[in-house]
Amino acid sequence: MFHWDLLSTPEFAGLDNFKQLVTDGATVRAVINTFVFALASVVTHIGIGMLLALGVHRTMTRGTKYFVRTAYFFPFLVSWAAVALIWKYVLDPAFGLANYYLSATTNWLASPTLALPTLIVVDWWHTIGYTFIILLAGLQTVPAQLHEAARVDGANAWWRFWSVTLPVMSPTIFFATVITFIGAFQIFDPMVIMTQGGPDGATRSIVQYTYEKGFQSFEVGYAAALSLVLFVVIMIVTGLQFRLSRRWVHQ
Amino acid sequence: MDQSVLTRRRFLQATGGTALAASLAACGGGGSGGGASTKELSFVYMGTAEQQATWNKLFAKFTEQHPEIKLKAEGIPLSNWGDFFNKLSTRIAGGQVPDVIQIATEGQRLFASKGLLAPLDDYIAKDKATIDEYYGDMDPNLIEWDKKYASTDGKTYYLPGEFNTMCMWYSKDLFAKAGVPEPTARWTWDQFRSACEQIKAKTGAFGYAAGPEYFAAIMPWLLTNGTSSFSEDWSKPTYDDPKVIEAAEFNRKLVADKLSPPPGGTFDATTAAAQGKLAMFGGGRWPIISIRNLKATQKMGIVPWPTKVEQGSPVGWNGYPILKASKKKDDAWTFIKFLISKEGSSTFAQLGGTIVPARKSIANSQSFLEDAPKGTEYLYQALSYATPIPSPDKGAAIQKAIEDGWKQVLTGNAAPADALGKAQTTLEGLV
Structure with missing residues (x-):
């Protein structure tokens, strides 16, 4: 509602800031980027996280189980700043490990088409542990009796997964989806550290754009409007998820 | 069941209250900590x-x-x-x-x-x-x-x-090894480029570390080409000036011809130069700390930036x-x-x-x-x-726009005229 540059007195702006939201191409781009990032993040986290959880849940020795669980979860404990710096080295175009093993000379973070997918992969590596642990916990709540009953009824492994495991753990999957989406939608650190939103805004997220507007261009009023958008989007999407959940989440 | 919910809620209230009190105390402390009211x-x-x-x-x-x-x-x-x-x-x-x-x-x-x-x-x-x-x-x-x-x-x-200010730091060893005479105080872009080429051909080392830093890697090239990022009173951006585009193209060619390491990576120019893997990098006084730590002060030399139109340096x-x-x-x-x-x-x-x-x-x-x-x-x-380095009020945003545009050129993602023209539009919106 105001124009304010942090230092001088705020000045009333009415709805100017909100008008600017619609006309500012960079905002639209940031919103699209963030949506792409968040959707890709939810799909990869839940999909691959589920496979990992199933893998770990299968018969394994206790020791291996502990080891694998810790290994998956470990990256999540490392702070984003450290993760981003390490990956920047891995992805370095001249002497990075990624290019070395792929015998390529790809400039991962500077390419307009590859930069966002690359960040999605890095984000996946970093936060998969969290989704994995949630899903694994959900998997462990599935009562063994149900499986046994299904087996007696002649259901094969696929059927048991589809009609027993999934419905029983659907509340967990739902929770993981909501949490992953909210987390991904607020993504900030890897963009700032690894690509600075570049190349040409291809990886700029909403939160990052808010920061740039508020603390680099000193348009605090506009930044506030942007963060309102963030709030509203997350609220709507989460509300939508809750509404749709009635169709598939087993109560 | 009810009991446990109740206690949990009460517990949350209690902890919430403490957290609030703690954050208030922190605010109060912060406010006076660096303020003018202290004795120091x-x-x-x-x-x-x-x-x-x-x-x-x-x-x-x-x-x-x-x-x-x-x-x-x-x-x-x-x-x-x-x-x-x-x-x-x-x-x-x-x-x-x-x-x-x-x-x-x-x-x-x-x-x-x-x-x-x-x-x-x-x-x-x-x-x-x-x-x-x-x-x-x-x-x-x-x-x-x-x-x-x-x-x-x-x-x-x-x-x-x-x-x-900005000058060019160079490795005396690499120039000697490639048989290229050391640069003089008045040297040109062409001489600079040919030194890069000869050093690359004879030693395999990179000639120069091109980068997207506003002060250290963009402005020296603009100023030695007789142009700048802004008009003299900093009121108008001139980032789509043909001479700016020419300077950006010159840098892009260094990257494209592998005379410079690819930008956007983690290349450490001072260390690479001290190790004989890089012949030249731009710098003011600041590389001295790393160069001293690497014990390489005798291996390095400093000369003014090569020129195309006139001598120039940001300050x-x-x-x-x-x-x-x-x-x-x-x-x-x-x-x-x-x-x-x-x-x-x-x-x-x-x-x-x-x-x-x-x-x-x-x-x-x-x-x-x-x-x-x-x-x-x-x-x-x-x-x-x-x-003086052109720095209108929204310094950080301006620097970012300038550097983003230059990066697009260096990586070859966009044609120089397009990338810098786009940056120019952003800059016009910022002044």
Whole structure:
């Protein structure tokens, strides 16, 4: 509602800031980027996280189980700043490990088409542990009796997964989806550290754009409007998820 | 079941209350911690962990001379001036006002125009002899620029302090190995390019580390091509000037022909040069710390930037203003006088600061030139042909737009005219 540059007195702006939201191409781009990032993040986290959880849940020795669980979860404990710096080295175009093993000379973070997918992969590596642990916990709540009953009824492994495991753990999957989406939608650190939103805004997220507007261009009023958008989007999407959940989440 | 919910809720209330109280206490503490109400003189500067020790020694010297003034200095380690200003303005907006701060050219006009600083004119009149002696020992350009760019109302808010210009650092070993004669003070882009090519062909080392840094890797090329990022009074961006595009293309060709490592990576130019993997990189005084740590001062040389149209270099200098809200202005002035004194400035040069002293006598003395590469004196001489780094108010955003556009060219993602034209549009929206 105001124009304010942090230092001088705020000045009333009415709805100017909100008008600017619609006309500012960079905002639209940031919103699209963030949506792409968040959707890709939810799909990869839940999909691959589920496979990992199933893998770990299968018969394994206790020791291996502990080891694998810790290994998956470990990256999540490392702070984003450290993760981003390490990956920047891995992805370095001249002497990075990624290019070395792929015998390529790809400039991962500077390419307009590859930069966002690359960040999605890095984000996946970093936060998969969290989704994995949630899903694994959900998997462990599935009562063994149900499986046994299904087996007696002649259901094969696929059927048991589809009609027993999934419905029983659907509340967990739902929770993981909501949490992953909210987390991904607020993504900030890897963009700032690894690509600075570049190349040409291809990886700029909403939160990052808010920061740039508020603390680099000193348009605090506009930044506030942007963060309102963030709030509203997350609220709507989460509300939508809750509404749709009635169709598939087993109560 | 009900019981457990109830207790959990009560538990949350209790912890919530404590957390709130704790955060309130933290706010109160923060507000008065750096504020003008404390007994100590509070000074905020931008410094990394590496430089902090140097500053501490300088402060110790000041305390020795003025035991009556307690100095509480605080370094904020940030990588660029834009971020430093954001941090400071956020702090000031939050009510933490230090007495003296260090501000580089990039933010001087911004801080002066927002009415946060106390004019120094009365103090200067009072200590006229000291100031005249200081100004007499300095390149007159610096005084003139300080008047022109660091104030909007004719009052003096800053005394110009140490500065940085840009020159080309080169590895003497690699030039010798490739049989290329070392560059001279007046050399051209063509000679530069052919040196890169010969060194690459004969030794396999990179010729130059092209990058997207506004001050260190963009401006020198623009200025030596007779152009700049903004008009002379910083009111209009000129980033789509054909000469800017030409400079960007020249850099892109260095990357495309593999004479420069690909940008956007983690290439460490100083280390690579000391190890003989890179022949040249641009720098002011600051690479000296790494080069000294690598024990390579004798292996390196410094020459002015190669030219296409004319000699050129960006320049940025430090100012030490007193905040209007400060309650210890006299002590603050004593501290500033110490910083610009012969003693303060030579201590700083000796300790290996990352900037060139403003005093000619110190910049030409042993304390500055010792244990430094051949040609270090060019950094001071560059003042005679340098241009203050164009820094309109929204410095950080402007720097980002300029660097993003240049990056697009260096990586070959976009044609120079398109990328810089787009950046130009962004810049026009920012001034």
